[in-house]
């Protein structure tokens with residue numbers, strides 16, 4: 691368990707799950723934590739950031755633009771879920 695996980699943050703495995711999941715498939719717990727934790731938001735973004743060491747060869751099926759779009763979709767889903775929770779809380 692690293693220091694981030696000890697603070698209640700997502701495990702690296704869970705961050706990867708969020709990166710791969712379609713918006714709407716994420717559990718409310720994950721979304722709720724991501725919405726309130728800038729550390730995990732940065733980790734999610736870093737997950738999809740292209741690594742400079744990777745020989746400059748793009749993934750076969752996913753261009754960097756598509757990956758960025760997917761991250762934005764996930765963030766939009768997080769914001770939508772947050773707004774829904776705020777509405778329900780009233």
Ligand SMILES: [Zn+2]
Pocket residue numbers: 698699700723727728729730731
């Ligand atoms: Zn966190």
